[in-house]
Amino acid sequence: MIYPEILVLRHGETEWNREGRFQGGFDSPLTENGRAQAVAMGELLRSCGVSAETHDFWTSPQGRAKETARLALAPIGATARHEPLLSEIGMGEWCGLSRAEIAEKWPGPADETYIEMYARAPGGEPFDRLWERVGALLQQVKRPTVIVTHGFTSRFLRTRAMGLGLDDLDRLPGGQGVIFRIRNGEHEKLTE
Secondary structure, three states, X not given: OOOOOEEEXXXXXXXXXXHOEOOOOOOOOEOHHHHHHHXXXXXXXXXXXXXXXXXXXXXXXOHHHHHHHHHHHHHHOOOOEXXXXXXXXXXXXXXXXXXXXXXXXXXXXXXOOHHHHXXXXXXXXXXXXXXXXXXXXXXXXXXXXEEEEOHHHHHHHHHXXXXXXXXHOOOOOOOOOOEEEEEOOEEEEEOO
């Protein structure tokens, strides 16, 4: 299926991002850099012709995404609807822990990818459940839409919107403080 234009923003850098801690359902505030990233994404949206009249706007209800949405959408006079389907993947017992703390208590194989690591979080949200969440969200996209969400949720959302499968999660780029556009069946990373 080809969707209307979807612009996906990952929230700006948080204190825990900077410290290398897994947030999942927990939250930490945006850093000064994270706030600057949000403002820059808003300017980029404006330069792409996005306005309150041309697009719908949805955000994860988690604080870091809501604050990013507030800062990014202010230049275009838009506000975002809070959408629980856009919450970050649940990390179970790993919420709030650093990679070093996780490696000490739950060591994984030396050649483990970050996607494989997320999949084994004790008490974490199963990948198929997040896949279904983003699928339910995509069914609601009826016109051009700006979505503010989280790293893993963004990856699942963009992968599914491109018609790819769970085995393709590592095919699309990541990043923080960037906008990804899906338009006419094409995926691109927007930068200033």
